[in-house]
């Protein structure tokens with residue numbers, strides 16, 4: 001651990017140090033902090049940066065081994081144009097949007113009701129169910145995709161976009177329920193009682209009190225559900241084969257890689273546009289995004 | 301508006317805790333009743349059973365003559381003010397106050413009329429558009445009351461509504477609550493652990509302890525005629541002194557023998573009342589305000605004795621002194637003009653007209 | 667005084683029939699109904715598939731015959747699969763350790779910054795976590811390209827020879843870990859940062875007055891206060907990394923010579939691509955004991971944490 005990681009000066013004789021040395025130590029620690037940060041920011045942003053550069057290059061410039069791969073000398077939007085005007089990129093995009101919207105809606109309905117019941121209405125087995133929800137959240141998709149492959153086939157939903165709408169909620173609902181149990185539990189009990197006395201029934205209590213009061217939590221859960229369904233890769237890769245059914249994560253590689261010819265410019269342009277929705281959500285709703293991320297472990 | 305009757309109500313929580321053990325209470329129409337007692341004595345539980353927020357284990361509760369045991373809170377026609385106010389944080393003050401009426405599908409202009417009326421009573425007309433977050437503690441308190449008033453219910457229920465306020469505001473809001481009650485005259489059940497609040501607000505005070513009612517009565521009654529040692533000690537501030545004393549037959553009159561060879565004559569009019577207890581070890585209960593410096597009042601039944609204060613607390617309008625008689629701490633209230641110094645003996649006067657004798661075994665005032 | 671406007675019977679509705687007890691019973695019925703979709707979802711798409719996987723894993727390749735645990739013993743005897751086990755462990759442990767350390771350093775560094783700058787830096791540092799890994803790995807793939815690698819171009823600039831990023835077994839192992847670290851370190855950072863912020867400042871002030879140096883503060887104040895969240899995050903990340911699919915699948919697809927396969931990608935190759943469903947199911951199920959152990963520890967940590975917070 002470098003000295004840069006500690007805000008306070010590491011002075012062995014704290015009673016005697018002078019204000020000047022304190023400030024100087026602090027300054028040095030801060031400079032160290034900025035250097036460490038800069039190094040990691042470069043590391044973390046290199047791939048997206050390179051992605052952007054490549055996407056702005058023509059095929060000829062990409063293939064030119066004598067040029068600098070890190071910068072673009074003759075920027076062009078032809079890759080973006082090609083993607084949006086021909087081929088099935090737009091179809092994939094629309095598919096992704098459709099699946100994500102449906103999954104987010106289903107997730108929020110299921111998990112809001114479940115979280116409300118689990119947080120507020122004790123019933124037989126409710127604690128066990130809450131624990132079960134958490135355990136389900138820990139089940140990775142790689143554990144169950146093979147039996148699901150069989151089941152989906154059995155239902156006649158192989159190579160069907162709607163199979164994704166059926167399956168993704170298993171990945172989103174448990175976590176969303178879990179964090180919303182946390183948010184709902186943090187609402188003071190007197191608020192329900194006041195609503196009860198004011199004449200609200202359980203649905204009114206949920207709709208008019210809990211959902212508005214826990215709106216930050218609902219938003220965090222929604223963002224989570226959105227990012228998970230937008231990013232899911234294994235299920236579409238395993239269950240979708242024809243281009244018209246594919247979503248972005250699998251569509252880009254399956255369409256733009258024909259045998260050994262990689263259209264890197266278009267791949268990077270497509271990837272960048274596919275990364276854009278989550279990035280935008282993140283940029284505008286960063287606090288909720290982070291709240292949802294950390295809530296899983298800091299709440300409940 | 302209505303009377304409220306509690307008939308032998310019992311509350312046993314899951315796990316066997318008996319929080320309320322058979323409470324009987326008749327609350328009259330328009331009455332302001334305060335349940336007071338130490339924390340954990342079952343006040344809130346009682347109130348919440350009236351509200352319908354807790355199930356009743358045994359007994360009956362009637363509001364306005366109708367037994368409500370099985371009726372959910374929304375149909376009991378009551379309103380409640382909570383300690384933490386329980387204002388809906390996402391609604392404006394106006395919406396908070398109108399919420400109950402909106403749910404009951406009142407017409408819009410009726411809601412407006414009622415909210416504005418309540419806002420006028422509480423002087424919060426300029427806050428109606430604010431969210432609870434933008435209000436001070438006292439303002440939130442008013443809104444919580446406004447929410448109750450707007451509903452025009454049969455009964456107001458208050459659960460420690462002032463406990464979250466600072467001392468000054470508490471006194472101010474206390475007056476406010478009293479004023480509101482005088483305006484709307486709704487039957488009120490008010491829970492507090494603060495006996496001053498209870499005394500100042502109540503038409504009748506109900507003192508509870510360990511899930512049972514110790515005594516019910518108007519404030520003055522409880523102060524002057526407590527029936528149990530608990531009530532005697534709970535009501536009044538500083539608390540009543542309890543001094544071990546032996547009741548003896550003197551020449552002609554009864555006499556209390558205190559430790560340190562202090563003997564006090566019992567007022568003659570109480571001779572008959574106390575005669576059965578001659579020879580027993582009892583507790584003498586005397587309030588600090590009846591244990592003072594010697595004054596020339598010409599009153600009957602004033603006895604004097606000597607004591608050396610160990611702690612002197614000047615309070616401004618009075619001076620409290622503390623001394624010990626055989627392990628029993630005694631507090632006396634002196635005029636601030638009286639010189640008092642720790643360790644210096646002085647003569648104190650006991651107003652024996654105000655004395656109480658308590659049977660230490662049963663805890664009853666004799 | 668009671669001034670009910672006309673036509674509002676709702677306010678004085680007659681009492682519903684039934685006792686509060688029956689209401690309570692009705693409430694738990696309602697609660698059960700509200701959780702029913704959740705129960706149905708978990709039951710039909712998590713629990714049932716799990717047992718179905720157990721059943722599938724005990725069939726022969728054509729799924730015509732019950733073969734007991736033959737698939738499992740067969741897999742254990744195969745050298746490729748032994749390599750998959752090792753690679754999964756190395757991949758998970760290596761990546762998680764690196765992510766934990768980087769995340770810890772970054773969280774501390776961020777925490778030391780003044781609040782205003784903190785937000786900006788945090789925003790940039792979280793970007794790898796926000797981009798879907800199936801998307802960002804494409805960029806890495808391109809960076810590792812055998813002939814056009816931008817990394818190798820840069821290395822050539824300082825005179826270092828080209829690195830066979832994905833072409834040689836150990837370099838490929840390193841590459842998949844590197845990408846996983848790149849993707850996951852921000853998550854650790856953000857978790858630790860949240861934990862750091864929850865340590866009350868008074869503790870540091872008190873320890874400063876007691877004469878603690880910076881490192882002592884870290885050792886005696888920060889680490890004990892963060893222990894629980896560190897262990898939860900590490901265990902959680904172990905599960906996720908162990909079960910990783912996207913990065914390996916896109917970057918190397920298990921190659922070269924199956925040296926970078928982890929359970930997920932191997933199961934995919936065996937079960938979906940080669941069409942041996944039972945064997946693929948068996949490969950996936952090998953993950954289960956390990957995941958179950960991690961999950962139990964996480965659950966213990968989480969419940970301990972909520973007890974601490976309640977207490």
Ligand SMILES: Nc1ncnc2c1ncn2[C@@H]1O[C@H](COP(=O)(O)OP(=O)(O)O)[C@@H](O)[C@H]1O
Pocket residue numbers: 313314315317318319337338339340341342343344345346
């Ligand atoms: N929900 C509950 N479950 C079990 N015991 C409770 C519950 N609520 C209160 N109690 C117990 O009942 C007793 C009375 O509580 P309460 O009525 O809240 O007292 P207070 O007079 O301070 O308002 C206390 O001993 C308390 O611990």
Ligand SMILES: [Mg+2]
Pocket residue numbers: 343344345460
């Ligand atoms: Mg209470």
